[in-house]
Structure formats: structure tokens, C-alpha cells
Amino acid sequence: MSWPATVRYNKESAPAGLAFVQDLMNTIAARKPRTDDLLADLGDAQAWLDLALAEWSQITGTPVGGIELDEHDREELLGFRDDLRRAMRQASSDALPPLHTAAIALQLDGDGHVRPEPRGTGWRRVAALALIEIFQAQQTGIWPRLKMCRNDRCTAMFFDRSRNNSGVWHDVKVCGNAANLRAYRARQRAQSAT
Numbered sequence: 321m322s323w324p325a326t327v328r329y330n331k332e333s334a335p336a337g338l339a340f341v342q343d344l345m346n347t348i349a350a351r352k353p354r355t356d357d358l359l360a361d362l363g364d365a366q367a368w369l370d371l372a373l374a375e376w377s378q379i380t381g382t383p384v385g386g387i388e389l390d391e392h393d394r395e396e397l398l399g400f401r402d403d404l405r406r407a408m409r410q411a412s413s414d415a416l417p418p419l420h421t422a423a424i425a426l427q428l429d430g431d432g433h434v435r436p437e438p439r440g441t442g443w444r445r446v447a448a449l450a451l452i453e454i455f456q457a458q459q460t461g462i463w464p465r466l467k468m469c470r471n472d473r474c475t476a477m478f479f480d481r482s483r484n485n486s487g488v489w490h491d492v493k494v495c496g497n498a499a500n501l502r503a504y505r506a507r508q509r510a511q512s513a514t
């Protein structure tokens with residue numbers, strides 16, 4: 321199995337359940353490599369969600385009931401995804417109002433562990449699951465490694481496994497080399513103009 325949206329860019333998914341958030345953010349239509357928006361139509365959105373939930377369930381070892389989307393859910397989920405991506409881009413600004421609130425229950429298990437449980441139905445349940453994963457990634461410190469590709473025409477989400485967290489391209493060959501070539505040509509043009 322693989323993450324249905326992220327696999328379109330590469331197989332480097334974020335660890336554990338955070339990959340669900342990455343996959344949701346990767347449902348966008350990118351121009352390079354060209355991909356479709358997986359949330360643009362209800363059938364595609366439901367197919368994406370079913371696959372992504374099954375993957376999440378397998379990776380986290382958590383059973384998950386199906387979540388059914390209707391057209392309203394699809395629109396809201398698309399809006400939630402786009403807000404997530406915007407928040408990611410403006411991560412340095414702290415003057416933004418809160419974007420979304422999700423209902424989450426804390427459950428005490430028999431072994432003494434406390435587990436967050438998403439509540440609600442439809443898109444709200446998907447958003448709750450994503451926000452739980454983001455919260456946990458922020459607590460464990462891996463959140464800053466989930467990044468948006470610096471290529472404006474791509475903006476795929478990738479998980480940076482570099483030692484010093486310095487990666488900026490989802491794939492150096494696809495986006496990094498092209499950008500380096502553009503910079504090189506621009507330098508050459510500047511040189512020949514002088």
C-alpha cells in the first residue's frame with residue numbers, strides 16, 4: 321500500500337500518522353509534475369479518503385470506520401486543506417486568527433495511555449484526525465520537517481530527512497535541478513549584459 325496523493329510525487333512520506341496530513345495536503349493539482357486535484361469531485365474525494373484512511377489505519381494500528389463525504393463535506397474538506405497549506409506558508413507570522421476548531425475526545429485506555437479520538441462526522445472527522453496528527457507532530461518535534469516544495473509551480477509536501485533539516489525541494493532532480501539551471505542561466509544573462 322502507499323499514500324494515494326503523496327505517491328504521485330515520491331515515496332518519501334512522513335513517519336507514522338503524520339503522513340495522513342501530508343497526503344491530504346498533496347491532493348492539490350500541481351503543475352509540475354502535472355497532477356489532478358483529488359478533491360475536485362466527490363467520487364475522487366471519497367476514493368482518496370478511503371485509501372488514505374486504510375493506509376493510516378494500517379500504519380498506526382488503529383481501526384478506523386469509514387467516513388462518508390457528501391458534496392458539502394467535499395467543499396469544506398477542500399477549504400480545510402487549502403487553509404492548512406496557507407498556514408504552512410505563513411508559519412513565521414503569528415498574527416493570524418485561529419482557522420479551524422475540531423472536536424476531539426481524550427480516551428483513557430486500560431493500559432493507562434491517553435489517546436485522542438476524532439469526533440464528528442464527514443469532513444469534520446477528517447479535520448479532527450488531521451489536527452490530532454499535527455498536534456502530536458508538534459509535541460514530538462517532527463512537524464518542522466514537513467515542508468512545502470520551494471518550487472512555486474510544484475508546492476508538493478515532502479518530509480525532510482536531511483541531517484540538518486535543510487531540504488527545500490520535494491525532489492532535487494525534479495524541482496531542484498530545474499531551479500539551479502534557471503539561476504545559472506540568469507547569472508549568465510546578467511554577465512553577458514555587462
Ligand SMILES: [Zn+2]
Pocket residue numbers: 352469470471474475476489490491494495
Ligand atoms: Zn517540487
